[in-house]
Amino acid sequence: MLIYNSCKQRNVNEALKLYAVMNLNCYGADIFTRNTIVASLCRTGKVREAEKFMHHMNRIGPVPNCVTLDTVINGYGEVGNGLKAFSLFDEMIKMVKLHYIPCCVDVVVYNTLLAEACKSGNLQVAIILLDEMISNNVLPDRYTYANLLAGLCRKGKMVAAMLLFEKAMERSFSPNHVMYTCLIDGLFKAGQPKTAAYFFEEMLKKGINPDTVVLNVIIDGYSRIGCIEKVNNYFSTMKGGSLCPCLATYNILLRGYSKQQDIPRCFATYNTFIRKGFVPNELTCHSLIHGLCESSVLDIAVKILRNMVMEGTAVDKRTFDMLITKCSSNGEMGKAFDLLNTMNSLGILPDGDTYGSILKRHQQDI
Template sequence: MSIQKLLQAFNKTHFTNPTSIAHQAIASKIAKTLIKSGLKPFETTPLLLSNFNSDIANLVLSNSNLPPQSCLSFFKFLRRNPSPVAHKPDLQAHVILICRLYKAQKFAEMKNVLSYIATDVSLRCPVINLVSLIENETAEAKFVEKLCDMLFRVYADNRLFDEAMSVFDYMENSGMKIDERSCMVYLIALKRSDQMNMCFGFFQRMVKANVNITVYTMTIAIDGLCKTGDFKRARDLMVEMIGKGIKANVFTYNTLINGYIKRKDFVGVNEMLSLMESDQVAYNAATYTLLIEWYGRSGRIGEVERVFDEMRERGMEADVHRGLTQNVVTYTVMISGLSKEGRSDEAFRLYDEMIEAGLTPDNRVYTSLVGSLHTART
């Protein structure tokens, strides 16, 4: 049965007794008013809804003559201004509107309505109950799959992780296709909530459920493992996924390099650099920034200069604010490099930041700054 037939079936069930017939008459009158004049009459004359209730609200929203946008406007009006009788739209009203919005392909608004259900404890219910409100009347599997996928994202966005997993379980058990992009939304939400162990656990569920895995979801899982200090498992995961045809990219390697640098594991850093070379993965600005920090911490000024020069030759800029520890060596090399190019304003800006960071410049910094002024004039 199509969604349109579902809405028609809902209307037909309300002609079984005089009360339902009366409600249908009121709903029809409200719909005609909305079509002709919009919300203004109801905003200026609240008494027009004096006999209003949830049953009438559902009939209005399911009226096929009322455009979906008008349904949505009326629904939002009811949420903002519930009458003493009807209160806010009930769960059935939300479901009816979701059906209308899906048919009209207004997916962003459909997601918003699902958000109302997810965040309102009086409306929130197990996913199987929500789906049953639709599945009892329609066999449109594509719609149900879209609904579940969207609900999964909504729960993830609102960091309702248990509820999101219940939707994931339902979709897996029902044989529905699970979108990798939706899983990424869930992984990112876990990461932002500092739920690193859950990141890896969910990634394993994705693999088990045969969700399409990309390098991006793999990198998020690896980052979660690195943040919990489980570098061996992070590296093993990368190797395992490479064996399954998922090649690590520069972001994956940067994640591991950053983790190894923070724990001062130079063997691990060298291993990642060797793998990048063998896999022919080119460095990006973040890689160079990490290497400048690494060599700077080790006091290997020559290596810092080499990396800095190579980075500049490729037209990249190191970011001292992102991922780069503020230390004398890195500031000195960067100020020296900018000074040689006559970029005195940027060199002095870094000098000011160096002072603010409580670091003491050496003679090389002052010599470079003086030289930058001379280079800028010539």
């Protein structure tokens, strides 16, 4: 109980001291206690230490179980070390054969690795893992299909994604918010808005109420193809229901109105955004400045950017480059150099792209 409480309070060093005292007094900790320490080490980013502790368990017993192994594999996945996660999986397979640990390689372990493979874009490995799961009598679950579906959609393989979606339904896995959201997002990005709308309607017919994430995906999809009327309709649906627009929602709207050069709507959205207590981020700033640049109101764009900088809003290099390029192409070199100085004062380093537009204009003026 003391070890559990220490881990709960994220005091893993204290937990390890208590564990050492138990061992010195010949009180063997059970598998639950040891797994708690492993989980606490992973949660605090000490994944290597967690792996060492797992090997220590393997030496003195009790042998690590599927919870131990999955925790460490997931820990490596969380810190972005996919190679180590797969290496540990191979080690786990050998250990299963050596000690005959029943159900050691379970669906959770496979799902962790499959998610890591999909995240890194290695779909071939993900499909091999799916085949291996089935051959080892480990039944894929809803999370397996959701991870693989997300990977296929990210790669734009929409035919394969829809076939997998159907296969999941054939196996009596009712698609959830995550699966529908992945599919709808992938279809919009693949230029298939009608098919995306069909799956959204199907989702509603199945009694799955849309959440903020799926409505953001739809608003973003229609915004990208310039269907502003549909964007406004879905935004009204969101506000009219029990859902609250979030930072991402307003950034999507800003980007859409900006692309249409609808400056009054851009400012109305931005003012609503601020009034509701949201803090602008880099995307907010870029979307607003982009609309002003495209509408050729550079004086206002420069003024807005300066105000944002003074208020502590994050402004990225991409936004500075865009505004410097626009000022340079319009021959407003004073503004361009002022922006360059602001960049330097903020510690945002200019590069070839930043200087390129200034040099190009300089050559034209010679």
